Every structure is written in structure tokens, then in C-alpha cells.
Amino acid sequence: MTNLLFSHQHLLHEKFLQTDLGQLYLAVPFEELASTIEPLPCHKNGLGRKPWLDVKGGIALLILKHYLQLSDRLLIERLNTDWSLQLFCGILLGPHQRIADTNLPSWWRCYIGRRMDIGVMQKKLASFWKAHIHNSGIGMQDATCYESRIAYPTDIKLIWQSCTEVYTIIQQYRKSARMRKSRMNYKRHKQNVLSYQKTRKKTKRQEKKLRKKCLKFLCKLLEHLRSLRQHHKLSLSGKQQKKLQSIDIIYEQQHSKLYGNTGQIKDRIVSLSKPYIRPIIRGKETKGVEFGAKVNVLQVDGINFIEHLSYDAFNEGTRLQAGIWLQQRLFGKCTHQSADRIYATNANRSYCSAHNITTNFIPKGRQKAAYIDQFAVLREALNIARGTILEGSFGNEKNHYLLDKIPARNQITETCWIFFGILTSNALKIAKRMATTQQARAA
Secondary structure, three states, rough: OOOOOHHHHHHHHHHOOOHHHHHHHHHHOOHHHHHOOOHHHHHHHHOOOOOOHHHHHHHHHHHHHHHHHHHHHHHHHHHOHHHHHHHOOOOOOOOOOOOOOHHHHHHHHHHHHHHHOHHHHHHHHHHHHHHHOOOOEEEEEEEEEEEEEEOOOHHHHHEEEEEHHHHHHHHHHHOOOOOOOOOHHHHHHHHHHHHHHOOOOOEEEEEEEEHHHHHHHHHHHHHHHHHHHHHHHOOHHHHHHHHHHHHHHHHHHHHHOOOHHOOOOOOOOOOOOOOOEOOOOOOOOOOOOEEEEEEEEEEEEEEEEEEEEOOOEEEEEEEHHHHHHHHHEEEEEEEEOEEHHOOOOOOHHHHHHHHHOEOOOOOOOOOOOOHHHHHHHHHHHHHHHHHHHHHHHHHHHHHOOOOOEOOOOOOHHHHHHHHHHHHHHHHHHHHHHHHHHHHHHHO
């Protein structure tokens, strides 16, 4: 008995391109993007087992991750049973073939994240999408924070988590060395922390007292671990060494905050699992502080491009000229620029005036009466566009493309996660424009 699906393979691709997923496939320049990533070693030398996907398939798999909003395991299950997803990734599984590796999306995220250059890839995308981007001389800029999925940090949580990590390393080593368990009062300190967390009304006096106890206990644990490493030649893995380096920094920062420095702590660590995360002061009514990557975004005709991404806080007002340069590199001349009030510095005003770039900034000094109403209408239009289209795109990406709380485990994969979430959102917009143009030509 023949399988009807595989006996008509020449018709599958045509049917695939007629679907919504096929339109998204046509909107992504897979060849150009894959050319910026180093190919797999087995594809270069022909040695080893042939993988399921090449670099183009890996890029397609990450796009499907944000398009379908599925976990890695469910995404692989869908890929095994849906021929349209297989064609999107450039493969077609046989009747008895099945991908068993549920960590495949995560592996490709690590591989691409270590080798991708966001600037080069965005240039490839802009050149491919240029025919469907109108009014390319008008740009809008704003900054947003793509938050990481971490527990809300407090000093007691951070210190106690550090104590638990050091205590676990000590007990694991003593057990492997056939030594008795450490007699440190871990259970008593744990009970004190739990009882404090269960307290409904927490006073500053209670919080400070518990912080002192936990910090003193952490100091004892670190000293005991150092003595084990010196006298018993304790060997630690690379992951444990990195974590202990973060714990040492946490101890110094918390000790300085408790007994000395009462001001702002530079490069403050707020997560032991993600030590690169910094608090980003946003000043919102509902959320004053966010924890994640801060991104200055340039938008041209509804399509977003990453101008600057950093896990440290920065003043987005200094990024306006860099955003204009990015727009000129991607699309040529820049005639209009819309941005928030924080961008309206004297340096930015002078630069825009010198290059004949119209902005939505409120002018300083006297204006010519003949142009007051005309410029007021233009500023209002630019403000409305920025407040609705640009800021609305941030909410759309966070609600529908897995950019609300990013669960990536390290800085490389988190940056890759953000880039492909924005890429998927842009590609869907371009796909709709391409479908509309095709319908208009057919009519």
C-alpha cells in the first residue's frame, strides 16, 4: 500500500505556499540569513552523522518557536506530525521517521546565538524587505525592556539562595570524600527565613536583622569552602566556579550595603542564575523597575530593528543619532524622526537641524508665524504614530511572540530569543503586505 502523502511530493510545495505558513516562509530570506552563520562541521567535512536540519532549518525552527508559541517538546511533536512545518524547515520525514530530540530548538538557539551578528542579519533583512517598506525616510525610536523570567529579587532571597548553593557544594564534596556532614546550623537558618517569608507585615527592623544573620552565615560557609579547597584539594566544575564568583560579588555588595555604602551599587547582581541581569529603572506607574535587556528600537514603516541592546541601563536619549545612522545604512535618506521627549536634547536638536531632519520635538524660542500651524500638525501626526504604532508593536511582540518573560538560561540565548521574536513579528507583517500585493496584481 502506497502512502498518498509521499506519492505527490511535487504538489506539496505548491499547496504549502498557499497556506499562511507558506506566506511567512516567502517573507524570510533564509539563504541570506544562513550565509551569515557558520555551517555545521559535518556539512563542511562530510564526517559524522547527518543532522536533521541545516542552518536554514535551524533558523526556520526558531521562527516557528515564536510563531506557534509552543514549548520545545510540543514544537518537536508538531514537527513530527505536520508536513507543513517540515517543509518550512526544509525537510520531509518519511512514514517511519521521527525526531526524538526534544532539545533541538534549544540546541539551535545556542548554536546560532554564539555565531550571529545582529547588525549583519538586519541588513540582509532590510534589503530583502525594502520593496515592501514604504515611507522609508520616516523613522521612529523608543526604548523598551524585554524582561527575563526571574523571581522578583530581594536582598534576603539573594543572600539565602547563595547560602543554599554554597552549603550544597560543601555537602556534596564531604559525601564524596566520605566525611561526616557539616555541623553548621543550616536548618535553623532555613527556619528563620521561612518564618520571615510567612510573616504578613514585615518591618524594616526584622528585615535588617535577618539580613545580618544570613550574611554572617554566608561568610562562614565561604570560609569553610575555602579551607576545603586548600587542605583537601577540592576540585570544582566550571559552572560551580562561575557561580561561586557571583556569590563572592553578591557578598561584597550586600556587605557594603549593610555596613557601609548606602548609595547606588554599581553592577548590582539581582539573580544568581543570571548574574548579567541588571535592574532597569523605567518609571512606569505600575512597574517602576524591570529586569532584563533594554533595547533601543528603530521602526520604519511598522518594521522594528534593534539599534542597541544592553543588559545594563543606558540613557536612550543619547542613541538618537545612532538610530538615524542605522536608518541611513539600511534605507538611505532620513527625512523625519519621531521620538520621546527624553531624546529632545540640545545635541540631538542641533544634529537634526543641521541635516534637515524634521522631528516631533517641541521647538525652542520664537517660530515664524507662517509655519507654526503647519509644524504643529506635523508634530502631532508624528507623536500619534509613535504612541500607537511603535509602542503598540512592543505590546504585540510581548503578548504574541514569547517576549513577555524570556525563560532563556544565559545571555547568549536570551539575546537570540529577543532577536528572533522581533524577526517573526516583522516577517508576519511583510507576509501580509506581500499577499496583499499579490492579490492586487491578480485582480
